Amino acid sequence: MDDVKSNDSLILYIQNLFHDSADLIVRKISWKDGDGIVCFLSTMTESSEVNKQIEILRLRSIAELPNWAGTATSSVEAFSVPKLIKTVTNGFVAIFFPATNLLLTITIPSFEVRSTTEPNNEIVIRGAHEGFVESIDKNISLIRKHLLISDLVVKDVKLGEDTNTKVTYVFIESIADKDVVNEVKSRLENIDRTKIYSIGQIEDYLEDSLWSPFPQFLNTERPDRAVANLLEGKIVLFTDQSPSALIAPVNFFSFYETPDDFNGRVIVSSFFRMLRIFSFVIAVFLPAYYIAVVGFHSEVLPYDLSMKVKTAVEFIPYRPIVEALIVELFIEVIREATIRLPAPIGPTIGIVGGLVIGDAIVNAGLVSNLMVVVVAMTAISSFVVPSVEMNTTIRIIRFPFMLAATLFGFFGIAIGTIILFIHLMNRSSLSQPYLSPVVPFDPSRFKNIFFRIPYFKNHKQQQTFTHGTGRRKRRGRN
């Protein structure tokens, strides 16, 4: 009678632990050496499998098999309340035997995972049309599907006492720089925070320079991109419940490469790669150049063009910087609106915003039509970069250039360019130089910035950048 009473109170205790959650199942089951208490979350566990697995284990126990609890999906260990909570919240089935103080764990979780569809923010024309999903296991399987080698190492770290989030880093043992792998491991282990729930948090902790506008991790949802980077000796990180993978160490030019380059024809891919690099120049410098020309150096333009510019800006009441800011702000607002709106309405807002309002503000004399052309070209150029993070960075860094051009014309742009160059040289990704292979100069990889080299010419296995260069101590940021 006392046993029954104590089992009932245990059930109540467990129910209280989970605040009487509706999806919590706590039942008493009979076992060979006394009763057990089975406990699991019905929303996270394959309920139809629970009875089958329990039955198998019960028979093994009755048959008194040595290590009866050790099967492919189950294990037994000493009971403790934190272990019970961890087991249940992970979607496993926990069976507690009060008589022996053992906790039997059966691994049959069931999570809803969406199918692998092509990521919307990384569309390619030629290449695989599958993307990562919100499950690490499925993401790792997508990578393993491409790389049938034993050298592919998958390491797990659990972060956050409250969230117990699984962070996985993947690398190819024979190619990845061991120092870089150790660096990742040590940085992950030094994260001391109770709640870790997104890949962005991990990125904050792992980045070398958090206050730089330039991303130091490549963010991708494409398995083929992750695999290509793994084969270059880089490390890929995942967090559970996130479809994005972080790739590092990367350099500035990594953000301008896309899987299309490697599936397209050599000349065509090289042309588009150069076009993307050129688009960076347009996206950052064009509005500043226009402001400098209108405000300081109209004499640099050929006479006919100069006359057109003067005619266009003659009746505009604002200075070029104000004009530029009006149109830039307008474009940013439209962009933000089209992202947030449902897919069927987004393009409509783009058309209404871009064409109707754009035409109206020119007719109203608020901005010149040339400024609209300049800012539109700039916006389009910034969208050419196949990385969302670098895209946003480029959109931000053109504002200081516009300000510099307003204050000092070409001189301001020249000064801004040197400062940008110094800033990029000071940056690193997992302690590897960010401007590699330009600085430090590596002739063997320099051409890869502009050209997609034919595969049969790629004899040299790329290791992780120039080992040891630009290495420096990272400040603690926990």
Place this chain on the structure above:
Amino acid sequence: MNFNLSRNQFFLILFVVQSGSSFFSFPSPFVNAAGRDAWLVFIVAGALHYMLLLFYERNYKNFKIGPFVGWLYKIYWLFLTIVYMAYIDYTLAVWGFPETPQIIVIAVLVTVSLYANLSRAETVINLSVMLIPLIFVFVIFLQFAWKDLVWTNLFPFGESTGAEWAKGFLKAQIAFIGSELYVFFRKHVDSKQKIKGRPLFFYQILWFTFFFFSVLIVILYYTPRGLERLPEPLLFLLKAQEVTFVERLDLFFLYIWTVWTIITIVIISFAALYVHRLHFNEHQKRDTIIWHIFLVLLPLFFLSKGFVEKLNDVIIYLYLVFGLFIPLIVILMNRRKQK
């Protein structure tokens, strides 16, 4: 300060400092001083430059300086950067910012140097890389003057007097300024990379070709009398070029030159701070900031045209002291000590 240089980085630093500020302003005083045989004078000066480099290469290990010589070099480089700063500021005031207070332009220039020198040594070392494409663009656009070159301007040669040759040699030293960094930075070059022999000769050829080209193009483009009135003949040459996409090509190159000068100032400041840290290694950040405060304030006293010209004349003599005389004395003394 501990840093390593590759052979290419070492030569690039030397090249940028040697050509940095003086490249645009060098041809005019040189050709005016050397007369019609300026190109011949420069060939001989080029040979002397190579001999100087060979001397440096042979003896750099014996170039060890104490705090006193260190201070002399710091003052020399401070003077050099002030002259460069005053010159570029004066040029910018003439060509671009007649209304802007000069202290603002100088402060902006110095801010860049401060940022670079507060960064890692590798940043300063590699900063010159951004000039490489600009130098190519510059040379390509100078080719546009090809059709206007008068090749008979080279003849007759052998007409310059002995005094003109002597003056020419003296003015040719402008192109040598900065070579003294060789004896300071040579020991930081990766010991596995060879400098002696072919690499050094290749650098000499590069340096010579670059300056000789500028001298030659100026002689071929301008008449001797026309050149006397032009302080920056290469900029005027670019101004005269007609291209379809821009009207004033020279303006772009004025700002390329500005970038070139800023990077030269960054490297010279780096060299001065490097020498300072050889003997006073504490308070690195504070010393860097103090150095740059000097760079902002001191050029303000030398901003008139007359001052800039006088300072440019003085630099040549200072170079002879710090590029040749002091290294010679220091090397000889150290060799004697070793014996």
